[in-house]
Amino acid sequence: MEDDELVIERSPLPARIDDRLRAQLTFIAEADRLKTILRASPLAAADRRENDAEHSWHLALMVILLSEYADEPIDVGHATRLVVIHDLVEIYAGDSPVFDPAAVVGQQEREEAAADRLFALLPDDQAAWVRALWDEFEAGQTPEGRFCKAMDRLEPMLLNWLNRGGTWQMPGATESTVRAREAGVVAASTALGEATNSLVEQGLANGWIRPDP
């Protein structure tokens, strides 16, 4: 389908559905595109790359199961909302693999433009608080924002571990760039930071992560 065509345009909703719900269902239909945005990370359970919708679900599961390790108390329901919406802007902005220096150039501007376009599909009141959730995740300055960013770092680390390399094998990934990702876990959770450190230390020892040149 064309990039500028809304998913809903294929089969417009029946006229009886009122404007507010129509806007919400239009957004929910457009969100189906998140299932087509591929990340660099390989799955552990199949020989293919992960998509953003699967990734967002996996983070939600991790928030629910690992919240006990947050260094500051977190509201699990709120944190779950943050991870469910955190990658939606990639529907228009695309994924920017962290170990690809070219991909991250202009990422913030692309994602903000995508947020303006995507969230405008929602009724105004809802667009405002969904945007606020996204801004909170991006800033990572609240306990929930920090913890969700930590999950966003830890999940691909675990997939890389299970793949004995994964994106750790990309040209831009060496010890220091991998350690920078580890720091995002440490910032929210001492215990999960230590576990991540174990994966990185052992990954280096196993040759799954390259030392710095």
Add this chain to the structure above:
Amino acid sequence: MEDDELVIERSPLPARIDDRLRAQLTFIAEADRLKTILRASPLAAADRRENDAEHSWHLALMVILLSEYADEPIDVGHATRLVVIHDLVEIYAGDSPVFDPAAVVGQQEREEAAADRLFALLPDDQAAWVRALWDEFEAGQTPEGRFCKAMDRLEPMLLNWLNRGGTWQMPGATESTVRAREAGVVAASTALGEATNSLVEQGLANGWIRPDP
């Protein structure tokens, strides 16, 4: 990989990670398999079937955006947890397409056996409350359980609408079996039930849903 091999067995976790976190990460790694369980429903944004992880994410987004339409007040954070875990048992039990009468034979027994096996990977305390979340979703007797089941009915209805047929074209799908799915939306939300009714009425008029024989 073999069905009886845990995902984590490929690359066992470093010895420094303690037993509790090891159990949780083992479960989180095994959960990656949910991304490989295909549903009957087609995506709207790509020409392939939806998997359970994507579907669970989409339900979580719908819970967050549509909770205002619940006939009874719901705790959105709790409801989001229910949908995130609701399909995990299909990792071992497989998907049972609702319009396939053969697939639903023995479904409950298969899923309970899968729950016993899967949730046992977690530490005991967590296994108990994750199992309770799954039981609550399955029973659909709390306001959150009812609303989440309504989302689980509405999401494939919307995908079918966007595909101008989708699983409505399966042999077992005719007006009465589609209406039975609509009833699951009506049970939790008058407003969303009316919208679903519009989709079904128009779907019948358009020939996307067959009348009963």
